Amino acid sequence: MSTSNAVTWAIESAHTHIGFSVRHLGLTSTPGVFKQFAAQVELDEDRLEDAKVNFEVEVASLDTALEIRDEHLRGADWFDAATHPKAVFASRAVRRTGEDTFVIEGDLTLRGIAQPVSFDAALTGRAVNPWSQKPVLGFEATGSISRSAFGMGLFPGALADDVRLSIQIELTHTS
Numbered sequence: 001m002s003t004s005n006a007v008t009w010a011i012e013s014a015h016t017h018i019g020f021s022v023r024h025l026g027l028t029s030t031p032g033v034f035k036q037f038a039a040q041v042e043l044d045e046d047r048l049e050d051a052k053v054n055f056e057v058e059v060a061s062l063d064t065a066l067e068i069r070d071e072h073l074r075g076a077d078w079f080d081a082a083t084h085p086k087a088v089f090a091s092r093a094v095r096r097t098g099e100d101t102f103v104i105e106g107d108l109t110l111r112g113i114a115q116p117v118s119f120d121a122a123l124t125g126r127a128v129n130p131w132s133q134k135p136v137l138g139f140e141a142t143g144s145i146s147r148s149a150f151g152m153g154l155f156p157g158a159l160a161d162d163v164r165l166s167i168q169i170e171l172t173h174t175s
Helices: 067-074
Strands: 007-011 017-024 028-034 037-044 047-058 086-096 101-110 113-128 135-146 159-173
Touching: 047 101, 101 135, 113 159
Parallel strands: none
Antiparallel strands: 007 037, 007 159, 017 028, 017 159, 037 047, 047 086, 086 101, 101 113, 113 135, 135 159
């Protein structure tokens, strides 16, 4: 893998969104977001398939718009934020599937359990930020995980095991 032109891109947190949703009783999807996160992305704009992506999410920053549910989700039955404060994703490979589409494969560690995860990703655009005059890139990625694989198997009849993940990210060239 040639990454000689790879540079680190900074995450633009004000224009980045990390969301999740899970089906409730097979009727509706309950959405949520994580409000605190960090990422390190190294890429060469001409060889996006050589990118390296690492995300850290503060699990206690979750928000489902219902505080009593959020407190329960932060507890030992679910995310166990006191013992495992971060969810960490580290990419292993990025595979090009089209001109601007990719599959990002990596490992997600949640509650101290590491599992392989893949995301379908798309480059949504390139621009120059009019304020900083630096190049910016936009990406969207979606994937899913089995919550029970990470030790969160409560209420199997009420909540789907499949949790959908959705990420919109804006990156700024650091130099």
